[in-house]
Amino acid sequence: MSTDTTIKGSLGVPMKRKEDPRFIQGKGNYVDDLSFPGMLYMALVRSPYPHAEIAGIDISEAMKVPGVVAVITGKDLEAAGLGWLPTFHGLDKQMVLAIGKVLFQYQEVAAVFAESRGAAADGAEAVQVDYNPLPVVADPFTSKKDEVLLRPDREAKTNHIYHWEVGDRDRTDQALQASEKRIRQRMWFPRCHPAPLEPCGCVAQFDKMGRLHFHVTSQAPHVYRTAVSLVTGIPEDKIHVISPDIGGGFGNKVPVYPGYVCAIVGALKIGRPVKWIESRTENLTSTGFARDYHMDVEIGAKADGTVTALKVSTTADHGAFDAAADPSKYPAGMFGIVTGSYTFPTAHAEVDAFFTNKAPGGIAYRCSFRVTEASFAIERGMDILADELGMDPVELRRKNFVKKEQFPFPSVLGFTYDSGDYHKTLEVALEKIGYQALLKEQAEKRAKGELMGIGISTFTEVVGAGPSKHFDILGIKMFDSAEIRIHPTGSGIVRTGAKSQGQGHETTWAQIVAEELGLDPQNILVEEGDTDTAPYGLGTYASRSTPTAGAALAMAARRVRERARKIAAHLLEVGEGDVEWKDYKFQVKGVPAKSVTMKEVAFAAYTNMGQNEPGLEATQYYDPPNMTFPHGAYIAVVDVDRDTGEVKVRRFLAVDDCGTIINPMIVEGQVHGGLTEGFAIAFMQEIQYDKDGNNLNTNFTDYLVPTSLETPHWETAHTVTPSPHHPIGAKGVGESPNVGSPAAFVNAVVDALSPLGVRHIEMPVTRDKVWRAIRDAEAKKGQS
Amino acid sequence: MIPAAFDYRRAGSADDAFAQLQKLGGDARVLAGGQSLIPAMRFRLARPSVLVDINGVAELDYITMNGALTLGAIARDSAVERASWIGERGWSLIHDVSRVVADPVVRQMGTVVGSLCHNDPSGDWPAVALAARAEMVVRGKDGQRTVPIDQFLVDSFTTAVQEGEMALAVRFPAPDDRTAGSYQKVERKVGDYATAAAAVQVSLNADGTVRGAGIALSSAGPCAVRVTDAEALLKGQTPTADLIRAAGEAAAKQSDPQADLRGSVEYKKNLAGVLVSRGLRQALARLGVQS
């Protein structure tokens, strides 16, 4: 029957991204591109003080500014029962507009609604707020003392938010005591910020029937719908959330921000659409930051390098509210991945989190919750241990890796690693970078007094939250979903509960469906982000899309195929049991010449379905049985200039294992982007506050985003160890490079400086820090 | 990021621009490339009530090489970067700086004269103009006058341009064939202002001794710093490694930076010295002298 015998597979094909023509031509559709008749603009009044009582707010001058329509304050919201927002993991709540006092610099104090952006800005400037400054707590160690109580609104009269721990403390302490070698290092993963190029924003609009249409830069539109319903009491069917094109999220667009609530309230109260778009400064100073973990890392080992125990005690700075977007049961996220790629017989990890007068957050910036912090701790720690042992860090890693045959591997802190081959990935990396030649070159350079460093990081990630048994946000289990409709002519539309922000879902999803159904990926339209049409899902972050929505999609496609099989049997005039799916077609078992393509079946599904149900579509909700565990081996080579402290990253190789690769070009793009962010975090990015709580990085002049000119050249390669439980064996890759690379960069710099006796250097590794480390080390040497 | 309300006038000629400035007085500001002024307005750090835009004034858009190099008030950084003479040894200081001011996008709009009028203590052109001993052409009530750069750069963000006046051009004296320079800048990333930067220009006598040296620092004080001690040290001497080190030390000593996110005072002082030494070595190497 079929003449088309050359249907090609779509999996593993470096297909060009279907979304790119739109973006490259400037035809994307972002929130700020939207305009509605009668639309107002909102601007927020923000606090110049990190901690102050609000003695009064006078809006009279603002109301006189031409074009200003309304001003709302915390008191107004409180009166309407909208003063506070629940945070996603439910451990805290957050002020929408300041009530009684402000708790961080740039906190939202009042919202001004006006006919134009300029009038809104002028109005915000004219709002007079009378502040009485209060003592500032600018770091978690001061906070710990509880001398200044930051959150009297809470039941527990302490700045301590939570204590979380995992593992066997006593056994670990004993093992550390008994260790032949032992290292201990305080390391701080600084507060940084995802800084998506498109800041956050929304347009809130009620239609004539009172239904809310909320366009917003959200990585999790369905969660927003539920959250808005819970906060405002608007029934969920009266809320329509639309996440249009998003200019980068990186975790920053997961939380619900005060500005969104204000825009909705304004639109409701005034009866006109309201647009709110953050400025760069607002994005950097008030929306979800990441990291800010002070980690005390201890590792014990035998003299031969076999590790015996790991202990990590962390003091976390969460800012003014605990707005970290972690799953409910995991206040410290997946920090338990801190044993990394190694077989520790015992381990213990604990996190104590504190309030400070800083912006709230602690979001998962291009990483599964707190995995970057954990990976940094173990990968830096292993290098320090290698130094203590006088052992090659490569050798130390090889010796302690989980072995291929140990998978599925139950980690001592409670995860079951699905699959991996750490030795192989490392060997590929060493071979590709030419490790032996680099060691030789380094020895020669050292003899001449030149500073060259090689840094390794062999990390394991945990992504794809997650199994409903463990994971929920606001009580909603972290499953995901997909829906497929195949049209009569063999094209189709796909919707998932995920939401692309640059990850390339429009292409990757089309490829998965095309592979499963033998169709052309160019004719599979992918639509995400509209809660009226997409099935419910928890959105895109924490590398979860492919492990969850991607899995749902493959399974939905298989459901479509099963329905199609019935129609194929009808067309081939055989029993269903005699039809097999082979070479992307249905054929009569053993008779390859008798076959029908999916395209033919699709047409028949609407024109000649026989006794079968018409149409060809399926929906699948997927509750993953386990997380997936991507891993990688990264190697950085650096040269350090003694006189200026400049570090040149001469080479960087990333060998990733993310299981089955759907589109190698997209994977490479994701790795490039993540490495660039990791490079920025390692060398230049920090949200810094002075001791009085003033934010020092309020725009891109001082919060640095690298350009193509300073970004190193990236070399990439892959090993493929499929996930055994994922329908197509894929694991998720978007975040590996951000998770794995900071330790490789820092390890390389410390390695370069190690002949001088330097053992650790804190991120960001600025020129000034490197220069001082060299100077101090040389002074110390001079003395001894 | 929305500026406060302001008025806008587009000048048709230099005379027109000057007349408008005279009429409007202290609240008016010249708009050149806008790469410093517009960001300051968007942050509402600057709130001029009216801008006089000189971007449409064709007679101010020129680069002439007539012995001296003269850049008109709206000659862009990018035009300097692409000029044909830029590869000539004598102009090596200007060659170097034209590639490291801001980033390629900003250089497309930013002007050299605007940068000098802005007189940012971390700007690149003020230090270069000092090292090259440039002079400014200023239009005032009494007509045009020429102001040596040392007198033009008064203090942070302050120049000899008075209320109602404007700068018309900057003039760099012609280097002879035994002159070369170098611009050394350490920045955190492309498009960042200097953590420290050194502008160096050296002229040699036939016997290889230094006839004259111009050495200046950016980001080393409230205003670009001329390193007079280093210039004096070099004059008349044969450049040696020791002499170059001493010049660097003099620069480190005279540098008076502020600590900020770019670095500590001691780091920046160290850099000033390192960069002056490197600049001298490179300028001399360009003249065929290894030191």
Ligand SMILES: Cc1cc2nc3c(=O)[nH]c(=O)nc-3n(C[C@H](O)[C@H](O)[C@H](O)COP(=O)(O)OP(=O)(O)OC[C@H]3O[C@@H](n4cnc5c(N)ncnc54)[C@H](O)[C@@H]3O)c2cc1C
């Ligand atoms: C991202 C970014 C990075 C930058 N990095 C650097 C850097 O690394 N190094 C550096 O040196 N600069 C840097 N700059 C500044 C840039 O080089 C500016 O272009 C320059 O400082 C000012 O030139 P302009 O033509 O844009 O002047 P404008 O911004 O138009 O004007 C600046 C000031 O000078 C006044 N002015 C301008 N022309 C005249 C005139 N003819 N007469 C009287 N007054 C006048 C204006 O009124 C205003 O007060 C950067 C700017 C940006 C946006």
